Amino acid sequence: xxxxxxxPSNKVTEKGKDVELRCDPISGxxxxxxxxxxxxxxxxxxxxxxxxxxPDKSGLPSDRFSAERTGGSVSTxxxxxxxxxxxxxxxxxxxxxxxxxxxxxxxxxxxxxL
Amino acid sequence: AQTVTQSQPxxxxxxxxxxxxxxxxxxxxSDYYLFWYKQPPSRQMILVIRQEAYKQQNATENRxxxxxxxxxxxxxxxxxxxxxxxxxxxxCAYIGSNSGYALNFGKGTSLLVTP
Numbered sequence: 001x002x003x004x005x006x007x008p009s010n011k012v013t014e015k016g017k018d019v020e021l022r023c024d025p026i027s028g029x030x031x032x033x034x035x036x037x038x039x040x041x042x043x044x045x046x047x048x049x050x051x052x053x054x055p056d057k058s059g060l061p062s063d064r065f066s067a068e069r070t071g072g073s074v075s076t077x078x079x080x081x082x083x084x085x086x087x088x089x090x091x092x093x094x095x096x097x098x099x100x101x102x103x104x105x106x107x108x109x110x111x112x113x114l
Numbered sequence: 115a116q117t118v119t120q121s122q123p124x125x126x127x128x129x130x131x132x133x134x135x136x137x138x139x140x141x142x143x144s145d146y147y148l149f150w151y152k153q154p155p156s157r158q159m160i161l162v163i164r165q166e167a168y169k170q171q172n173a174t175e176n177r178x179x180x181x182x183x184x185x186x187x188x189x190x191x192x193x194x195x196x197x198x199x200x201x202x203x204x205x206c207a208y209i210g211s212n213s214g215y216a217l218n219f220g221k222g223t224s225l226l227v228t229p
Contacts, residue, residue: 031215042220043219056215102161102164
């Protein structure tokens with residue numbers, strides 16, 4: 001079946017602009033995760049959605065970052081007033097919903113803030 | 115907090131040879147899961163192998179196997195009969211049964227495969 005998809009593949013933006021990154025999880029997966037991969041920080045957890053429960057936003061680095069998940073499927077990660085330190089690869093993953101189930105990743109979005 | 119350490123930033127192996135990538139972790143939990151993910155230049159993280167801490171038997175997946183030493187908190191990945199397509203970044207990751215759902219990743223090991 002289809003895997004996790006993300007769009008756009010690459011995004012270049014100017015400092016101060018807002019960006020939206022999209023994630024489409026594997027069909028039937030109730031859990032969705034966002035991670036950020038940067039040279040200096042490695043892979044960092046950002047946010048977790050599970051079904052209709054309130055998301056765990058504990059990994060979001062600032063209030064410029066937000067995410068939503070519509071209809072329990074597609075998720076959008078929004079970064080407002082982008083800064084150069086936001087440049088990174090943003091990875092989305094999904095799983096069946098059990099805490100220790102394997103997370104399957106999408107190809108990521110490379111964000112470059114000029 | 116759990117930490118995952120990969121002490122080898124880069125490794126090199128010749129085609130058809132065997133290579134072992136190291137990973138150690140620190141945790142106070144007794145029930146947890148360990149993973150090796152491969153990230154080729156395409157960026158997509160691909161699951162290589164998974165190990166449940168309660169299982170004493172080491173996991174294997176074709177040419178990939180792990181050496182899980184629970185007491186030593188060590189989780190190394192052995193790649194046998196290395197192929198050019200194995201060249202990638204390899205990440206070791208941990209998740210605890212009680213500590214949440216976010217994967218804790220190591221910094222990664224870049225594996226180069228030479229003909």
